[in-house]
Amino acid sequence: MEFQEAVRRRRMVRHFSSDPVSKETVDTILELAQHAPSAGFSQGSAYVVVTDPEIKKKVARVQGEEDYRAGGFHAWISEAPVAIVACVSEKLYHDRYNEPDKLDEDGKEIGWPTPYWFFDIGAGCMIMLLAAVDAGLSAAFTGVFDVRGMKDLLGIPPHFHPVGVVSIGKGMKDVKSPSLKRGRRKPADVVHYDRW
Numbered sequence: 001m002e003f004q005e006a007v008r009r010r011r012m013v014r015h016f017s018s019d020p021v022s023k024e025t026v027d028t029i030l031e032l033a034q035h036a037p038s039a040g041f042s043q044g045s046a047y048v049v050v051t052d053p054e055i056k057k058k059v060a061r062v063q064g065e066e067d068y069r070a071g072g073f074h075a076w077i078s079e080a081p082v083a084i085v086a087c088v089s090e091k092l093y094h095d096r097y098n099e100p101d102k103l104d105e106d107g108k109e110i111g112w113p114t115p116y117w118f119f120d121i122g123a124g125c126m127i128m129l130l131a132a133v134d135a136g137l138s139a140a141f142t143g144v145f146d147v148r149g150m151k152d153l154l155g156i157p158p159h160f161h162p163v164g165v166v167s168i169g170k171g172m173k174d175v176k177s178p179s180l181k182r183g184r185r186k187p188a189d190v191v192h193y194d195r196w
């Protein structure tokens with residue numbers, strides 16, 4: 001699939017069939033995610049792939065699937081054959097930026113104008129969302145709100161932070177998010193040339 005087509009087709013799909021996704025496809029999606037850039041090549045992202053239906057149900061519970069269902073949505077987190085829990089470790093960035101080539105002029109760690117670890121896990125998730133479309137599948141991202149619950153459920157190490165769940169499978173006609181009524185902003189409101 002052409003890159004532009006994959007980008008334009010991608011949307012958060014919130015209903016999946018029970019058709020399985022092959023391990024090969026999941027491996028490709030994750031291998032591509034590892035090509036995401038990372039600050040200082042810190043590579044602080046990690047992924048927990050959940051396909052076991054019972055564990056996936058528990059992931060869905062932690063993600064508040066019941067509340068989505070009560071709001072008229074399908075049970076898309078438990079019904080998608082694959083749930084990838086995207087995690088990132090801030091600690092690995094501090095470790096990397098305390099290596100000699102990354103210290104500032106005063107020999108100190110940089111002031112972190114932006115928490116790059118969240119930028120980087122976003123880049124990894126974006127690749128997975130697009131790789132799913134490229135594989136003829138659909139995907140959706142849900143943010144993790146119950147961080148403690150997700151860590152306990154999946155045995156995520158203390159310094160890793162679960163950011164969200166990427167659900168992947170064969171997409172079905174779903175219930176659209178009411179957020180979409182906002183419409184896409186006009187390019188002129190978003191893009192500024194030479195000066196804001």
Ligand SMILES: Cc1cc2nc3c(=O)[nH]c(=O)nc-3n(C[C@H](O)[C@H](O)[C@H](O)COP(=O)(O)O)c2cc1C
Nearest residue numbers: 010011012013014140141142143144164177179180
């Ligand atoms: C950081 C982030 C967090 C999101 N969290 C949720 C979420 O918790 N639940 C959900 O249903 N959608 C979530 N979304 C999906 C957005 O609602 C969706 O991307 C937006 O409405 C635009 O729709 P589209 O991605 O289908 O184009 C999230 C998206 C992003 C980028």
